[in-house]
Amino acid sequence: MAVPKKKTSPSKRNMRRAQNSKIAAINIIENRLTGEMHLPHHITETGYYNGKQAVTFKAKAQEDTEEQEENA
Template sequence: MAVPKRKTTPSKRNMRRAHDRLSAPAYIEDADSGELRRPHHIDLKSGMYRGRQVLEPKD
């Protein structure tokens, strides 16, 4: 069985883990309503998606 010859330093360990963090979710401002929404998702307030009425708007 393979066994490490030397202890991994904290610097090398942290460099390896540098990409394991969670990324913040992306939000964009809707051009029509000005509300924040996720990209490629329906604006639930107005019911619009890519310039088309998809859902009935909420009151």
């Protein structure tokens, strides 16, 4: 059975534990076209990825009218 040879001081113990609590800085980049900030390798809220329109969204007005037509 493994047994420590000497007692670990509270200072050494706390210094060891402190390494686990370090938080890495979040890497946020700016979109070249819109200037919007987003995470790397993710699309922006407007649907751009790598300077190109990756996803197109329906206009909000079109969605509302389509929902009203379906419910009627």
